[in-house]
Amino acid sequence: AHSQQLSSSMAGVLSHRTSQDLAFDRQKVFRVIPQNDEQVEFLNFLASIMEVDFWKPDSVTLIRPKMQVDFRVEAEKSFDVEDLLKESGMEYQVLIDNLQAAMDAQFDSKVRATSHSYEKYNNWDTIAAWTADIAAQNPDLVSRSVIGETYEGRSIYLLKVGKNNQNKKAIFIDCGFHAREWISPAFCQWFVKEAVETYGKDTVMTTLLDKLDFYVLPVINIDGYVYTWTNDRMWRKTRSKNAGSVCYGTDPNRNFDAGWCTLGASKSPCASTYCGSAPESEKETKALADFIREHLSTIKAYLTIHSYSQLLLFPYSYTYDLPPNYQELNSIASAASKKLASLYNTKYTYGPGAETIYPAAGGSDDWAYNQGIKYSFTFELRDTGRVGSPTYAPFMLPTFTSGEFTGTSNRMILRNVHTGMKDA
Ligand code: ARG
Ligand code: ZN
Secondary structure (H helix, E strand, O other): OHHHHHHHHHHHHHHHOOOOOOOOOOOEEEEEOOOOHHHHHHHHHHHHHOOEEEEEOOOHHHOOOOOOEEEEEOHHHHHHHHHHHHHHOOOEEEEEOOHHHHHHHHOOOOOEOOOOOOOOEOOHHHHHHHHHHHHHHOOOOEEEEEEEEOOOOOEEEEEEEOOOOOOOEEEEEEEOOOOOOOHHHHHHHHHHHHHHHHOOOOHHHHHHHHHEEEEEEOOOOHHHHHHHHHOOOOOOOOOOEOOOOOOEOOOHHHOOOOOOOOOOOEOOOOOOOEOOOOOOOOHHHHHHHHHHHHOOOOEEEEEEEEEOOOEEEEOOOOOOOOOOOHHHHHHHHHHHHHHHHHHHOOOOEEEEHHHHOOOOOOOHHHHHHHOOOOEEEEEEEOOOOOOOOOOOOOOOOOOOHHHHHHHHHHHHHHHHHHHHOOOO
């Protein structure tokens, strides 16, 4: 029995494996908190002499003293980095000792679904088929449309979720901006499932769907998402070709027309926070922005789902100025994070983006806000990263038994909507 079990799980592993096989072997993820400018400078130096993938913040240029910084380095360099860190006197922790171990768990059929599952990660084809199925199965609540095409020619699907009624206000929710943040598309799918399963049973959900429409965009950066399944699990950007560069992709959340590329974004096509050649240069961000522009009279709230860090952010991120309805946004965020902590004790930090994490221009939240959508929030879902854990790494949350990971934010959003929509 034992050997049979072993061989069937091996078969599962092998059938899912691709060129990513040992790509992350012995790579380490370090966590540091630079205490002063000199230590920040040291991290810049490190990034200049080798390839460093910043997980948090998103780029070396965003690092400031006292900020928690998580970064990934190549296997061959990991011991040098550790030596350099020791020499620098900066305190460090090894967040992940061998990234491949965490990655291996990701290839398990317990994590990657073979047919659609709300408790596993689904590949793009499965999600695409699901958007058609969920609409076909719930014709009175869900309808599907196509808002555009990706760079590589995939249809960008949008679900409209709500009881068919006239003149409804709407809440727009998107997932999958950044390709490696897999929990995000999983959340969007979970949200739609909750909506259709609890409509007519749960009074809050029933009222919400009677009175409002939810536009749910399950994956916006589809090409990037596909690439994380097939080539590089840690890919972040889109997959468009950059003229005059060997590097691919633009950071979609630096590509909107909100202080575009002025702060916390890079003009270098090779950077993970590349702002693109112009605002909305990416077909994906253009399609999203076009849809929102065309529906400004009904969309009253904009929610965009990222990971990780457990944050609830609102405008602005492109400036330290506070938005006109700062007080209101702050009290909504405060109520939401309190409600959220009551569920799984997950603590979410909240505030305006620029001061809460870092200034970063060109984000969809600031752009939507400036279009007149007064309730605009970015969620950074779980995890916060557990030091030394090989199997419970950020970006790579394990199976979400009983919707623990995806369900969490669902309640938070409901709470948000509830509080925030009152006078919208
Ligand atoms: N981690 C997200 C990002 O850097 C945070 C987005 C916050 N909003 C913003 N406009 N920068 O894309
Ligand atoms: Zn993100």
